[in-house]
Amino acid sequence: MGCVAVDDLRQGMVLSEDVRDIHSRLLLSRGQTINEKHLRILKIWGVCTVNVVGASKEAIDAPDWNDPGRLADARQTVDALFKFVNADHKALRIVYEASVAQRCKDGAARPAAGGFAVGEGIETDIDVAAIRRRIADRRLKLPDAPTIISELNGVIADPFATSNDVARVVHKSPTLAALLLRIVNSAYYGFPSRIDRITRAVTIIGTKEISNLALGICVMRAFKDIPADIIDMHAFIRHSLACGLIARMIAAQINLAETEQVSVAGLLHDIGKLVLYKYYPAAMAVARGHATATDGSVYQSEKALLGMNHTQLAQQLLQHWQIPAVLTNTITCHHKPSTARDVTKAAIVQMADLIANGLGFGTSGERAIPVFDETAWGKLNVPAPNVNLVIRQALHQMRALDIAIV
Ligand SMILES: [Fe+2]
Ligand SMILES: [Fe+2]
Structure with missing residues (x-):
């Protein structure tokens, strides 16, 4: 069996898996022979890919394994990206392999997360202790x-x-x-x-x-005026949109009712970084340097240097703006979903972030995937093959997604 885009689906092909819409409602059953009416149904309900008997598999299953040098380079890049997470975890292994396949396919064109210049040329000779005090005293005047x-x-x-x-x-x-x-x-x-x-x-x-x-x-x-020499907003938005899109897809896999909350939490999950980039660009440049020097993640370095990481700054901003509490909490806990009020939603956003980083859909400036909460994810009971399905759908949809929203 294999995954084909609905645009490439032809009458007479036979479904090898059930087809569901984004809310997991059954549209067509496995074994169904596709006819004209079915093609219409799939398009009306926005289904992008289906699995059919006998089709060749998507590119993520068929990378360019013939070039050992390219494969070794890809594995090295992805190993560095996954160094803080357990790549032997069942679901993460699938993301890892998809990540290797993507990099094999794209070669050097697809850098690891954090592959764009953040704050290059920014003055980094700054008083970090003073910034740390200002943040701790909440002297940051949020708009x-x-x-x-x-x-x-x-x-x-x-x-x-x-x-x-x-x-x-x-x-x-x-x-x-x-x-x-x-x-x-x-x-x-x-x-x-x-x-x-x-x-x-x-x-x-x-x-x-x-x-x-x-x-x-x-x-x-609200952060549209951050200069391009501080952050590549195009890459940031792509990462954010990918996370929102993937979060919605994962939510559909477990029949979650409030997919819109997960989707927007995915979109805004790293909003605290924009607060940092906007108000403390030099501090963020130092944090990135610190992460490189200590071989850690930028997320860890934010806390180590500034006393507060981007999730805590996101909480301050979103509370100040009276954004719904559950949404704020999901965003605030996306690196520690077990501590969230709604563990399910936060765990979905964390996995969506991991997949977006793994597949190289833009970047928010992180150099490696931060520590993953396996316990929280385990509570969702998402079968590993469904993670594969989400990745295929994401690859298909992200290919055509290029929107600048700031
Ligand atoms: Fe984050
Ligand atoms: Fe992220």
């Missing part, structure tokens, strides 16, 4: 939330909010409305036909999903 964020918070909190309510708020910012439609019409959702109005997007995708997505975009856009 007030843009009005539209407060209004979106209101829509999200209102169980009776309609598509018109969401559209009314979103349309207050033409940029937001345009971006939202670009994402809705992108591979992020994979809908076959174009959605041209916010109200229609809300009807098809859901009030909560669209409001949360709008909220996520607005929070990210």
Whole structure:
């Protein structure tokens, strides 16, 4: 059996696995012979890939193993990337192998996470102790939330909010409305036909999903003025979008009801890094240097040098902006999901982050995948083959996803 894109699916092919939508509703059963109506169903429900009998496998199963030098280079890169996690863990092994395969395929074109220049040329001769004191004293003056964020918070909190309510708020910012439609019409959702109005997007995708997505975009856009010599925002956004997308896919594997919360938590999981890049760029450059010198992760170095890491700064920002508490907690705990109020959601975001880093979908500046909470992930009971399925879907959808939201 093998995985084929729905665009390449032909009548007469036979499904080798059940096909479910992103909410895990059964659309077509294993053994079904594909006909014209089935093709239509799959496209309507935004299914991107299916497994069929006899098809050749996706590239992640068929890397260029014929070039031993390339394979050795890829393994070396991925070993460095996975050095803080147990690559023999069943699910992580699948991500590891997919990561090697991707790098074999792309060669040197795909660097390990952290492969872009962060803060190069930034003055690093700074008083780290003073910054540490300022952060500890909470003397960092966080900006007030843009009005539209407060209004979106209101829509999200209102169980009776309609598509018109969401559209009314979103349309207050033409940029937001345009971006939202670009994402809705992108591979992020994979809908076959174009959605041209916010109200229609809300009807098809859901009030909560669209409001949360709008909220996520607005929070990210609050950091749009960070200079390119401090951080490659394109790579950062790609990493964030990948994490949101993959988190939603994992959530669907376990039939989680509130996929929109996981999705936006994935999108915003590293928002605390943007706080650091914006207000303490020199400190972040020093933290990266420290991580390299100590052969640790930037996440560890943030704490060691600044007394606080990006998850704690994210908590300060999101609480200040009155972002829903569960969402804030999931983001805050994405490196330690066992400590989260909702362990499931935080564990999903951590795995989504790991997959995004492993497959090289952008980067937020980390040099290696931080320590993974195997206990929290184990509670989700996601079968290892389903991780493989998520990776295939992610590879398919990320290939076509290229959106600048800041
Ligand atoms: Fe993080
Ligand atoms: Fe991340």
